[in-house]
Amino acid sequence: MYDLLKGLTVVEVSSFVASPSAGLYLAQMGAEVIRVDTIGGGPDFRRWPLADNGSSLYWEALNKSKKSVAIDLARPEGRELVQRLAAAPGDDAGLFVTNFPVDGFLSYENLKKLRDDLICVRVMGWADGSQGMDYTINSALGLPLMTGPVDDPRPVNHVLAAWDLLTGAYCAFGLVSALLARMRTGEGREIRAPLSDIGAATMANLGFTAEAMLTGHQRPRMGNDIFGAFGRDFTTRDGQTLMLLAITPKQWSKALEALGIAGEVGALEAELGVSFTVDEGLRFTHRARLYPLFERAFAARTAAELAPAFDAGGVTWGAYQPLEAALDDPRLFKGNPVFQEVRHPSGLSYPAPGAMASIPQDARGAVRPAPRLGQHTDEILAEVLGMGEAEIARLHDAGVVAGAGGR
Amino acid sequence: MYDLLKGLTVVEVSSFVASPSAGLYLAQMGAEVIRVDTIGGGPDFRRWPLADNGSSLYWEALNKSKKSVAIDLARPEGRELVQRLAAAPGDDAGLFVTNFPVDGFLSYENLKKLRDDLICVRVMGWADGSQGMDYTINSALGLPLMTGPVDDPRPVNHVLAAWDLLTGAYCAFGLVSALLARMRTGEGREIRAPLSDIGAATMANLGFTAEAMLTGHQRPRMGNDIFGAFGRDFTTRDGQTLMLLAITPKQWSKALEALGIAGEVGALEAELGVSFTVDEGLRFTHRARLYPLFERAFAARTAAELAPAFDAGGVTWGAYQPLEAALDDPRLFKGNPVFQEVRHPSGLSYPAPGAMASIPQDARGAVRPAPRLGQHTDEILAEVLGMGEAEIARLHDAGVVAGAGGR
Numbered sequence: 001m002y003d004l005l006k007g008l009t010v011v012e013v014s015s016f017v018a019s020p021s022a023g024l025y026l027a028q029m030g031a032e033v034i035r036v037d038t039i040g041g042g043p044d045f046r047r048w049p050l051a052d053n054g055s056s057l058y059w060e061a062l063n064k065s066k067k068s069v070a071i072d073l074a075r076p077e078g079r080e081l082v083q084r085l086a087a088a089p090g091d092d093a094g095l096f097v098t099n100f101p102v103d104g105f106l107s108y109e110n111l112k113k114l115r116d117d118l119i120c121v122r123v124m125g126w127a128d129g130s131q132g133m134d135y136t137i138n139s140a141l142g143l144p145l146m147t148g149p150v151d152d153p154r155p156v157n158h159v160l161a162a163w164d165l166l167t168g169a170y171c172a173f174g175l176v177s178a179l180l181a182r183m184r185t186g187e188g189r190e191i192r193a194p195l196s197d198i199g200a201a202t203m204a205n206l207g208f209t210a211e212a213m214l215t216g217h218q219r220p221r222m223g224n225d226i227f228g229a230f231g232r233d234f235t236t237r238d239g240q241t242l243m244l245l246a247i248t249p250k251q252w253s254k255a256l257e258a259l260g261i262a263g264e265v266g267a268l269e270a271e272l273g274v275s276f277t278v279d280e281g282l283r284f285t286h287r288a289r290l291y292p293l294f295e296r297a298f299a300a301r302t303a304a305e306l307a308p309a310f311d312a313g314g315v316t317w318g319a320y321q322p323l324e325a326a327l328d329d330p331r332l333f334k335g336n337p338v339f340q341e342v343r344h345p346s347g348l349s350y351p352a353p354g355a356m357a358s359i360p361q362d363a364r365g366a367v368r369p370a371p372r373l374g375q376h377t378d379e380i381l382a383e384v385l386g387m388g389e390a391e392i393a394r395l396h397d398a399g400v401v402a403g404a405g406g407r
Numbered sequence: 408m409y410d411l412l413k414g415l416t417v418v419e420v421s422s423f424v425a426s427p428s429a430g431l432y433l434a435q436m437g438a439e440v441i442r443v444d445t446i447g448g449g450p451d452f453r454r455w456p457l458a459d460n461g462s463s464l465y466w467e468a469l470n471k472s473k474k475s476v477a478i479d480l481a482r483p484e485g486r487e488l489v490q491r492l493a494a495a496p497g498d499d500a501g502l503f504v505t506n507f508p509v510d511g512f513l514s515y516e517n518l519k520k521l522r523d524d525l526i527c528v529r530v531m532g533w534a535d536g537s538q539g540m541d542y543t544i545n546s547a548l549g550l551p552l553m554t555g556p557v558d559d560p561r562p563v564n565h566v567l568a569a570w571d572l573l574t575g576a577y578c579a580f581g582l583v584s585a586l587l588a589r590m591r592t593g594e595g596r597e598i599r600a601p602l603s604d605i606g607a608a609t610m611a612n613l614g615f616t617a618e619a620m621l622t623g624h625q626r627p628r629m630g631n632d633i634f635g636a637f638g639r640d641f642t643t644r645d646g647q648t649l650m651l652l653a654i655t656p657k658q659w660s661k662a663l664e665a666l667g668i669a670g671e672v673g674a675l676e677a678e679l680g681v682s683f684t685v686d687e688g689l690r691f692t693h694r695a696r697l698y699p700l701f702e703r704a705f706a707a708r709t710a711a712e713l714a715p716a717f718d719a720g721g722v723t724w725g726a727y728q729p730l731e732a733a734l735d736d737p738r739l740f741k742g743n744p745v746f747q748e749v750r751h752p753s754g755l756s757y758p759a760p761g762a763m764a765s766i767p768q769d770a771r772g773a774v775r776p777a778p779r780l781g782q783h784t785d786e787i788l789a790e791v792l793g794m795g796e797a798e799i800a801r802l803h804d805a806g807v808v809a810g811a812g813g814r
Contacts, residue, residue, distance in 0.1 A: 228455020
């Protein structure tokens with residue numbers, strides 16, 4: 001945990017990936033993030049993967065470093081409490097992240113009545129407010145039809161919820177940007193981040209849409225080929241699969257050198273009258289001629305021979321490895337200072353990451369686990385809303401709020 | 408364009424996707440983002456897709472709303488100019504985004520000598536500084552082995568550079584967060600964002616790593632099945648492929664209702680002694696029994712029959728459509744106010760997006776196209792570094808800087 005956002009209080013009422021990850025990023029940069037869930041947990045509280053005791057490893061992963069308040073969100077009194085938390089006073093508060101509907105009890109209009117300069121970041125599915133999730137937005141953008149081997153027409157969904165993740169990080173950015181604006185002008189804002197707009201804008205920001213407009217169709221499916229440059233998976237003599245990539249002239253010449261095929265590629269260049277070094281697009285255009293040269297070079301060597309030669313030569317490559325192997329990979333997990341062994345609400349202890357970026361000047365504070373559901377209910381009601389013990393006890397008795405024991 | 412970050416000046420020396428997208432997000436929220444490229448363009452200046460005249464549609468998509476300065480980055484005098492731009496004075500400047508190496512001429516140590524409170528956000532490949540790009544990091548995380556049909560063991564790369572995109576948005580968040588900290592404490596920082604750490608942390612933030620530690624292996628490949636709940640692609644009577652998803656109890660009951668299979672599913676629940684409504688994980692566990700019921704229901708109806716029934720019933724679903732169809736889809740592109748028709752440096756006019764989020768209270772300013780390379784060289788040297796005409800002319804004559812004409 002770093003303290004760039006020290007002093008900020010953010011209230012999060014959310015579920016699934018996008019808005020909880022926004023809260024996670026804010027919390028791990030030092031904000032106090034108060035996640036509010038309905039008593040018993042929201043729709044993501046039992047989301048797989050699960051520990052043997054039924055605890056969600058997913059929930060405890062996305063809610064690290066946060067505080068948890070449990071309130072009955074179906075009841076008017078509970079809803080009013082959440083509204084008051086979201087609109088809590090103070091220059092460093094009134095910061096709210098949610099994926100609840102635009103027109104429900106957490107509408108911007110409702111919250112603005114309680115605090116005129118409130119900042120609300122709202123994750124949405126479709127921009128028109130209709131139900132959409134990462135996988136259904138993704139299917140509408142054409143990507144599953146561009147993904148996977150050329151010889152198989154079936155659509156291939158991504159396994160990583162990329163739109164959720166991008167939306168989450170963009171929402172964290174949106175919230176701190178709106179805070180800077182509020183510090184300058186005194187004005188609050190609602191920032192709506194629909195997955196559909198994030199998806200559509202990104203397809204344009206990467207040139208996919210302009211390409212489709214110009215050619216009349218989307219980029220064709222091409223397996224693992226890197227579009228517009230050189231890259232693909234290749235198989236070594238011992239049957240290992242390695243990814244090799246060459247976009248810059250340097251990456252290209254280093255790959256040829258390490259594989260010992262500079263001469264053959266030079267002969268092909270002479271035959272075709274082109275320079276692959278200068279123009280990476282030509283490597284793509286003529287990839288059907290280039291691939292056999294690479295395939296033969298890979299097939300003549302084992303992965304154990306190629307790996308040190310690639311590393312020594314500064315080649316841009318990677319082995320395909322399963323996650324269980326990655327866990328032992330010191331470049332990713334094993335001994336990575338981003339990770340610390342933590343005891344989680346599931347009762348399990350395992351390494352968990354803090355902030356995804358590193359700040360060489362600052363000490364990485366302890367990685368804080370996710371809270372138990374409702375663990376901070378009383379503390380937050382007292383500190384943020386100024387409630388006394390008797391009032392808090394009444395809310396418990398009435399079943400409007402609950403602590404970590406579920407009551 | 409919105410003006411949340413109005414007044415900020417950010418200097419970007421970068422290429423490819425991650426750091427340019429960070430600059431793009433900052434620019435479209437109102438910062439003045441000055442992208443510095445070497446004369447003639449960096450390694451991404453001719454990146455595919457290309458317009459017929461050879462202009463990069465990719466470059467002009469990722470550099471919208473920025474200003475462009477062209478400087479010879481190979482020469483000491485050019486390098487010094489870039490360092491001075493990065494470290495420009497003012498409370499709202501000294502903000503720098505790059506993917507250049509940690510130990511090169513744009514090292515934090517070098518820049519800190521010019522401005523003690525500089526904020527530098529640096530995208531990296533591997534955290535140890537070695538060459539890594541989205542696709543080679545991704546292969547090391549196990550995802551390509553989890554992606555694609557169960558009956559095909561070949562690794563499947565993602566087509567969308569998800570790690571680059573997540574890193575870009577997280578860097579924009581990091582920069583604004585560091586600025587908030589500098590306003591509070593007066594201290595600058597370097598924030599390093601290696602794709603490898605962003606990837607590793609995200610695999611943990613979503614529960615993938617805890618799952619692999621517990622089970623000893625990564626999540627098995629399962630085609631388009633949604634892990635831990637219910638969802639997959641199904642084929643209609645007329646051969647259309649639709650994605651259907653049900654995570655919450657409401658999503659589940661609405662899907663059953665719209666497909667008219669509540670009775671059959673109820674019978675299966677009775678047989679198995681389970682409730683699929685309450686526990687989405689059971690839908691996953693028993694999916695081999697559930698799928699045939701859904702397959703038959705889809706196969707009995709055309710997409711044209713199902714679509715309105717799904718929409719009327721509030722079902723979470725999506726059609727797989729190619730991008731050229733999405734371009735006509737009013738939920739994504741056609742008439743979407745996020746997009747405006749813009750004339751780009753390629754000479755082509757086509758719709759391009761502004762900020763990915765929307766702020767109902769604020770007017771969306773005009774979407775500004777990417778600059779021509781070097782278009783703002785003189786303006787920035789004069790305004791930011793206070794250079795006079797004669798000095799700027801000398802730099803042009805010496806070939807240290809260039810304008811939009813390439814000189």
